Amino acid sequence: MKTHRGVTSSRRKCRKAHFTAPSHIRRRIMGCHLSKDLRAQYRVRAIPIRKDDEVTVMRGNHKGKKGKVISVYRKRWAIHVEKITKDKANGTQVQVPIHPSNCMITKLKIDNDRKRILDKKKVVEKDKGKFQTGKVEMALD
Secondary structure, three states, rough: OOOOOOOOOOOHHHHHHOOOOOOOHHHHHOOOEOOHHHHHHHHHOOEEHHHHOOEEEEOOOOOOOOEEEEEEEEHHOEEEEEEEEEOOOOOEEEEEEEEEHHEEEOOOOOOOHHHHHHHHHHHOOOOOOOOHHHHHHHOOO
């Protein structure tokens, strides 16, 4: 059932919006999951990928390979990872494009902007409506 009146549920329109998205929207779409230790440290599941992050490839022919992100190619929905190349017929090496959803970030490049984004996205654990013994006793009195 459709819940938001301002957003279409048409497959055709959603695909068009995705594949013709401008660069600032593509940045958000090209997010990447964080490793378990980074997730525990920053309390964030995923973050947009950027140059100089270190990633592990989780899916595809290069599964298990690790390296530093050399470039983020938003126009082609791909990232290029250091040491992941293939040889062309004439002998030159070219970078293999990998979609960020198939990778996991193992080390973040932290600067002030990235720190602000992480603080903004941080999930704050709350008590979820649970009562504590001290508060219950005060309410009964």
